[in-house]
Amino acid sequence: MNVVPADLNNVESIVNEIVTRHEGNKHELVAVLNDVQKTLGYLPESALIQVADGLDIPLSKVYGVATFYTLLSIKPMGKHVIRVCESAPCHLLGANSLIDVLRKELRISIGETTKCGTFTLEHTSCLGLCGVAPAIMIDDEVFGNLMPDDIPAILEKYK
């Protein structure tokens, strides 16, 4: 990974601030991890340790939760995360051909990050955009009614 967010140098203070915001409540673990991921881009080991410490729960449990949910990642992610909906309604209307173009354009497979660290490509379960299938989501932005030809122009916006 070439791109290292500057924030990775002060994981401790960032995590502590988030834990404090959630009043050290261990029931808030999912919310805490959501916030840490949002700030750091992913959940590095040092952050998991800090969360376990701050909420006073075993590291194994924090790891278990961090690896359960698809929006959380313990691997470094690209600057932009592309999530391709591959549920039945999108599958029916050509999600596979979108994936083919994305793989060709980015030269990575599902679950991988580009060498330059700009994009991570992932599957996602249904995005609830079936009315405009096939759909993808890049970071917080959604795109629908896609044709394979639309992909290069969309990627260009994020480069």
Add this chain to the structure above:
Amino acid sequence: MQFYRSHVLICAGTPCILKGCGAVRDAFITELKNQGLEEEVRVVETGCLGPCDLGPVIVIYPEGTLYEKVKISDVPKIVDEHLLKGRIVRDLISEGSIPGIIPYKEPVYFGIQERIVLRNCGIIDPSSIEEYIARDGYQALAKCLTEMKPSEVIEIVKQSGLVGRGGAAFPTGLKWSFTANTKDDQKYMICNADEGEPGTFKDRLILEGDPHSIIEAMTIAGYAVGATRGFVYIRGEYGLSIDRINQGIQQAESMGLLGDNIFGSGFSFKLEVKKGAGAYVCGEETALIESMEGNRGEPRVKPPYPGTHGFLGKPTVVNNVETLANVPQIILNGADWYRGYGTPKCPGTKVFTMTGDINNKGLIEVPMGITLREIIYEIGGGIPEGREFKMAQTGGTSGGCLSGEMLDVPMDYFTLPEKGSALGSGALLIMDDSHCIVDIAESFMRFFVRESCGKCAPCRVGTVRLHEIVKKVACGDGTYEDLEILEDLGRTMRETSLCGLGQSAPVPIMTMLRYFKDEFMAHIEEKRCPSETCKL
């Protein structure tokens, strides 16, 4: 308060946003200013109107004229002709599935729809609590808190026959009474907005289009069961829904409609949003509660049920978004009124989301008991390119598949299970004759392999095995024995899995085997894919 002679309502549900309604809105604002009409005509962004395929959709009131697929270049003409000179721009109202003009109720798409849950979607500005109140909003809450005892509220909901719209169809009033009858000092009310069933987007568009109806309904439910705290658990992918509910909570609190001592009644209710982190299984209510408690979203062994042992071990009601959206209208209009819709056994309406090979994809609300044929051919405008209907999957990926001979079966929570399918969340995936059943089955099973939480063996192992076997058949390596194993394994999973995910994962395959066995056989015996989708 300023009065306007005309309103331009622009559908700004997520599907229309993706079709560029934002630019159309800006064009209207600019053009109205150019014509000096900004004091006379107001532009409003609303929630979803339903016909997602026709977006961007706008409606001009008071006439109720509906323009579809509006382009930026159309805007000057609409402003000049319609809003300035009062002449409807006929050539911009397409002759398609929403024929012609006005009035709002006439066009085919809306003709046989009945809007209770969606009554405000596409009509009001969802970011304005005043507009919700102007449509009788918070009146039901006022009625409950000032005129009714909690037991009376539960009784009306029981009488109405409302059942859970998330898919399980459990009677809502009965669910409330379990929690109401407990004596705990702390109880909780949860709205399940972790909508993840593939093909379903109704909850997203209800939350985006009419957030206050959910806030009001949750407060009513809280009063009925004695809960003072509520949570809306929304999946992390639904950004706009989360924003709208958070904004709605703030507005309601600032008006004293939420928080301490509501309407001076002594009843207090605090509401907050919990954001999911991406897990289909969290739509199961005990998995959702686990997630809220900071755990992996793995379902609990039941009983005990959340009604008595839920969030933090306290009595908890969990209701789906659509279920709740019915509640204020039932309180205001009474149980008999509600029973006037739908069938005697299954009253009310159902919101369906139409996807796949259908001309008008989108969101509709129809009386329970409507047939698939009416939905597909009257509201949905039929199958594109004149192709033949092959199969419909009802209830999302965990629902069953119906073949052409079932087009006239009434769609409700009691009739479909008799046919091996389920109404479920209201997802309707329509497929034409160009698709291969085995390929679709493979896609369904891949989904369940990914989404199984892994807690119980029948589901963790069973989903993987089902997928392997279907894939083998799709590759032309299947045997007749494989089909027998599929049936056997499916039955085992149905009977032994811990939660609904594992119990329903084999349903699509089992119904496909019932109605389309010949296609599986063609892959096995002739090594041939009848629709030439599979690479054999």
